[in-house]
Amino acid sequence: MSILKIDGVSKSYASHTALDNVSFDIPAGCIFGLLGPNGAGKTSLIRIITQITGADTGEIYFKGERLRPDHIKYIGYLPEERGLYKKMKVGEQLLYLAQLKGLSKQDATARIKAWIDRFEIREWLGKNIEDLSKGMQQKVQFIATVLHEPSLIILDEPFSGFDPINANLIKDEILSLRERGATIIFSTHRMESVEELCDNIALINHAHKVLDGPVKEIKDTYKTDTFQVIGNGHLLITSPDFKVLEQHENHGIFRANVKMLNGSRPNDLLRYLIERVEVHSFVELVPSINDIFIQKVTETHHV
């Protein structure tokens, strides 16, 4: 079941088109990567989902219902541009933001207590935001995003401002949120940063959706049956079933990318190699999302 269905959404501003007939589904309980270069239309789409702006045409369905203003309490949003009230105390700020999402004061207070214990930040509660370090501010902002236990969490460029330690902390929190049933949308132009985390992705370029689906399926579609072999000896492939795309040799150690042809299997190649050289490493070359994106974008350009 999809938590969010984006159906033919278009949005244009005075000078340019931000989204052109974009449609895809976001399955519930997954980590979804909304990927694309800067200016592709990711933030425009997010602002439509969070109801900051409206779509020109097209519809968005949240859990099968047309998006309504009261759905915002099920959505948590961490914008790319982070910010909190500088002169407001951490505790009051969290309470205020949670109440704006529709939480009662009691519920909000209880949840804030749970989160500050979890992040061990009890002593910050009475401090003003401006007195905290950047990393601390980010933790507070993350708590503010998820405090109302949204079923859909949208993180725009989530790791751009976090230092590595906080980034890992946030990653762990995101994974545990998914385990508790939340759906997470990552929006980023740094595709490699979320590749390992995402279950599903949608690629957006120049206001158009280029590609979407489960990461594994996409990779399967785009894999080229190429394997990288590293070993000792002199590699010379003469079989018509394999084709060497690239080969380097250094101090008797070779490194070669070999493509399967005529329906041959990896084991066929291994067997062939073992008879001739000493194999140290044998891995399938899987295209990264980045590669797929570039391939797809150049493809569409040619068309």
Added chain:
Amino acid sequence: MSKIWLIIQREYLTRVRKKSFIIMTLLTPVLLAAFMIIPAWLATMSDSAETVMILDESGLFAGKLEGKDDLKLIPLSGSLEQAKEVYRQTDNTALLYIPSISIDAPKGIKVYSKKNTSLQTKIRLENMLEKEVENQRLIASGLDREVLKNMKADISVASVNLSDEGEKDNNAFVTSGAGIMGAFVIYFFIFLYGVQIMRGVIEEKTSRIVEVIISSVKPFQLMMGKIIGIAAVGLTQFLLWVILSFVVVTGVQSAFGIEAAPTPAQQIAAGQAASGDDEVAGETATQEKNGASQVMTDTFNALGNLNIPLIIGCFLFYFLGGYLLYGSLFGAIGAAVDNETDTQQFMFPITIPLIISFIMSYTVILKNPDGPVAFWMSIIPFTSPIIMMVRVPFGVPAWQLLLSMAMLILGFVFTTWLAGRIYRVGILMYGKKINYKELSKWLFYRV
């Protein structure tokens, strides 16, 4: 609605708890009280007594001049040179030299002093001598003082309003004062708190929290919450000022047993009373004092005859109406710019009608509160909060008042709509230099 309420609460509480708010609120009445009380206090503090030596060669004033607590007189005898020598040996203020003169030609009187004689001392001496010479001339001409006193006339014209409701005393001074006071407070309030709205919006924009907030509430709710919250802050401050000023002034007065600074008229009268040495001066002073108390009575009568509930009602209406009208525009400016230095070009057209109406209020409007300029300016919503406030104490026909109020409400609805359109686009727009053309486009954006 509950979300607007949350926003109002935050805007109100964060401002009211600020140190600057508390200090401003507490300090202003103290300063105000100080302005009223210190001059009065200084006036009651008598200067150190002065001592003037007198060498009277004419013998006209012998035994006639009497010293006072703060002006001691020491008669001398002998020649001028001797007297000067005696004076030099002392710390006395001055030496008054009266050559042998007749009452008909009292000339050649001199004051010698080590330092320059103060004007006040000189005037007091002159008055003293004048009174005595007049007195002696009167006696010489055979006139009785009593007769002269009875001949003095004191006339003041009381103005009375002839209206349908009957006759009413009025007092142009009090009426104008009430109007200008109200107009000034409104002017001051719009500026002070309008700019606070603008700063608040800029703060939300630059701290980038605005995107988080408007993913929870509508931009319009955020804007209105801020405007209403700050209005509540302003009303709180205003109310506290009124109460605290009252408490401080009465408290200090009862503690020190002094009255607020006397009016210039009273000061002059008091000065004359102090300078006068004989009965005439005393009488004049009493008359002046009576005059002063007459002014007070008139003032209270006039105040009583003003339609106080109407004035207060109008004040609250125009106070809030004017603030809301301009407040939303200030909010729109805050949304359109990235920082406070960029606000100048947009502030200008907003401040101009305010400043013009304030200047007009005590130039043109006071002179002719029912003229065509006054009429039109009190109907146009951008100037009406200030101009109508000046006119109300003079009496305004009900239809004009209702029209003006209706126009103000319409104007407020219009500026709020306008500001809302600019606001919703502006708060998410960064790093773009905005001009009026750009702003006008925002009005018709579909968001």
